[in-house]
Amino acid sequence: MASEETRQTKQFSGDLNALAGNVMAAVGMADVIRTTMGPRGLDKLLVDQMGNRVITNDGYTVLVSLKTAHPVSRLLVEIAERQEMNVGDGTTSTVIMAAEMLKEGYRMTSECGIHPSRILSELDEGVDIVAEYLNSVQIQIESLKDPKVKDILKTATASKLDGRQLSNHIMLAADHLGPQSRTDLRHGILLLRRLGDDVFVDGIAIEAMPQETSVVSYISNPNVCFIKGSLEFPLPGTQIEDNERHDAERKALIDALVKNEINVVLTSAPNIDNAFKMELLTRNIALIRLSMEELVLFSRSLETPAVYGSQIISGNILPCFKADSIELDEDKNLTILRAPKSGVAATLIIGGATTETSKERMRTCIDGICGLHYALKGGVVPGGGIAELNAARYLEKKMLDGKSQNIGCGILVKGLESISRQILDNAGYNGYEMMVRLRSQPDGIGVDVATGEFINMVDSGIIDSRITKMHAIQIAVHIVKTVLKIDRNLLKDDPKEGVN
Incomplete structure (x- = not known):
C-alpha cells in the first residue's frame, strides 16, 4: 500500500480536457439559473418550439426545460429532479454550490496536480463537519402556531x-x-x-365523479375506504373454492363494506365487475375510480391505508375514514370530501x-x-445563505485547528460561500466586497438586501429549513464527486449504426 506522502503527491493522469469539458458543462448550467437566486433574483423567459411562453425564476423549472446534449448537463438535470422529489426546493442552491466546487476542484487538479480521489474523501469529511454545525444552530419549530x-x-x-x-x-x-x-x-x-x-x-377535492352521481344525495357523514388492485371476480389471492366463486366473492366483499358502514369506495381498479357496481348502487355506496398515484396520495392524506379486495374478504376488517360530508361540483368535475375541524387534510x-x-x-x-x-x-437555520457562510467559517476553523484536511474541505468552503455571494450579486451589490464585511460579523448576521444594513436573520424572519439546506449541500457534493471521478468521456459502440 502506498504511503500517505506518496498518495498526496500522486499526479492526475486522466484526460484534463475531458475533465475541463465536464466541469464547464456543469458551470454553464449553473450560469443559466444563478441570477434567479434570492429575493431580488431575476426571471427567465422560456419559449418552446410551439411559441408557448413561461416566465419563471424557479431553478428546477428552468433546468428541466433546457434541451442539452452534454451528458454532465443531463446528469445535473436528473439530480435536480431528485432534489425536487426529495425535499421540493433547493435546486438552484445545489447547482450553484456544485459549480463553484467543481471549478475549484478542477483548479486543484490541473494546476496543483492533486489527485481527485484525495479531494473526494476529504469532501465527505467536510460534509460531516457542516452537518455538525447546522445541527448545533438549528431552532426547533414546536407547532403550526409557532410565530x-x-x-x-x-x-x-x-x-x-x-x-x-x-x-x-x-x-x-x-x-x-x-x-x-x-x-x-x-x-x-x-x-x-x-x-x-x-x-x-x-378536506380533499378529487378530480373525478362517482360512477353514479345520484347516490351522493343519500350519503351523510360518509365512511370512506380505499381499495387497490382488481375488482373483477374471482379476486386474486382469495381462498373461496366453491363452484360459484364469482358470486361468493362479490357477496363477501359487499357484506364486508356494509358491515363496516362504508359509504364511499375509492379504487384504482382498472376494470370493475358490472354486477358489483350495480350492487353498490342498490346499497347507496358511491364508487369513484382513481389512478394508482391518486389513490396512494389520498390514502396518505387521509391517513387511511388502501387494501386489496381479497384482504377485506379474508379479514373482514376494513380501514376507513369518517368525513363530515361528500359534495359534488359537476361543473368542475370535482368530488369533495369535507374533513372534520382540525382535520387531517386540506386542498x-x-x-x-x-x-x-x-x-x-x-x-x-x-x-x-x-x-x-x-x-x-x-428545525430552521438562518436564511439568505448565512447558514452556509457560517458553516464555511466553522469548517475553516476546523482546518486551522488541524482537525480536518485542507484540500477537500477548502473546496467545500468555496461552494458554501457562493450562496450568500450570489444573493448579494443578484440584489445589485458587489458580492465579494460584501462578503469581506460579512466574514467579520457574528454568526447569524446577514445583509438586508433592501437597505444594505446588517441584520440578525432569525430575528428578521429570514429563515430556512435545515433539512433542505443540508440535503442541497449533500447533493451538490454528490455532483462534484461524480464529475471529478470521470477521467475519460467515451462514446459507446452503437451496433445499429456500426460506428464506434
Whole structure:
C-alpha cells in the first residue's frame, strides 16, 4: 500500500480536457439559473418550439426545460429532479454550490496536480463537519402556531410569483390541520391546478365523479375506504373454492363494506365487475375510480391505508375514514370530501389566468409547503445563505485547528460561500466586497438586501429549513464527486449504426 506522502503527491493522469469539458458543462448550467437566486433574483423567459411562453425564476423549472446534449448537463438535470422529489426546493442552491466546487476542484487538479480521489474523501469529511454545525444552530419549530411558521413561508415564497398571497393560502390550509396536527404537510395539504380563482377546500377535492352521481344525495357523514388492485371476480389471492366463486366473492366483499358502514369506495381498479357496481348502487355506496398515484396520495392524506379486495374478504376488517360530508361540483368535475375541524387534510385549488401562470403559482405553493414541512420536521437555520457562510467559517476553523484536511474541505468552503455571494450579486451589490464585511460579523448576521444594513436573520424572519439546506449541500457534493471521478468521456459502440 502506498504511503500517505506518496498518495498526496500522486499526479492526475486522466484526460484534463475531458475533465475541463465536464466541469464547464456543469458551470454553464449553473450560469443559466444563478441570477434567479434570492429575493431580488431575476426571471427567465422560456419559449418552446410551439411559441408557448413561461416566465419563471424557479431553478428546477428552468433546468428541466433546457434541451442539452452534454451528458454532465443531463446528469445535473436528473439530480435536480431528485432534489425536487426529495425535499421540493433547493435546486438552484445545489447547482450553484456544485459549480463553484467543481471549478475549484478542477483548479486543484490541473494546476496543483492533486489527485481527485484525495479531494473526494476529504469532501465527505467536510460534509460531516457542516452537518455538525447546522445541527448545533438549528431552532426547533414546536407547532403550526409557532410565530416562525409565517417567516418560513415568507422566505420560501419571497421571490416567487404571488408569493405573499399564496403563503396566506398555505397558512389557511395549515390552520385547518390544527395546532397539534400532523407535521406531514406534503401529504396533508393537497394541491390541484385549474384556470380561474384560487379555492380552499377543508378536506380533499378529487378530480373525478362517482360512477353514479345520484347516490351522493343519500350519503351523510360518509365512511370512506380505499381499495387497490382488481375488482373483477374471482379476486386474486382469495381462498373461496366453491363452484360459484364469482358470486361468493362479490357477496363477501359487499357484506364486508356494509358491515363496516362504508359509504364511499375509492379504487384504482382498472376494470370493475358490472354486477358489483350495480350492487353498490342498490346499497347507496358511491364508487369513484382513481389512478394508482391518486389513490396512494389520498390514502396518505387521509391517513387511511388502501387494501386489496381479497384482504377485506379474508379479514373482514376494513380501514376507513369518517368525513363530515361528500359534495359534488359537476361543473368542475370535482368530488369533495369535507374533513372534520382540525382535520387531517386540506386542498388548495390553485388558479391562474393561463395554464402557464397556474403552473408557476403551483410551484410557489410547493416551495412553501415543502419549506414548512421540513422546518417542522428538522428545525430552521438562518436564511439568505448565512447558514452556509457560517458553516464555511466553522469548517475553516476546523482546518486551522488541524482537525480536518485542507484540500477537500477548502473546496467545500468555496461552494458554501457562493450562496450568500450570489444573493448579494443578484440584489445589485458587489458580492465579494460584501462578503469581506460579512466574514467579520457574528454568526447569524446577514445583509438586508433592501437597505444594505446588517441584520440578525432569525430575528428578521429570514429563515430556512435545515433539512433542505443540508440535503442541497449533500447533493451538490454528490455532483462534484461524480464529475471529478470521470477521467475519460467515451462514446459507446452503437451496433445499429456500426460506428464506434
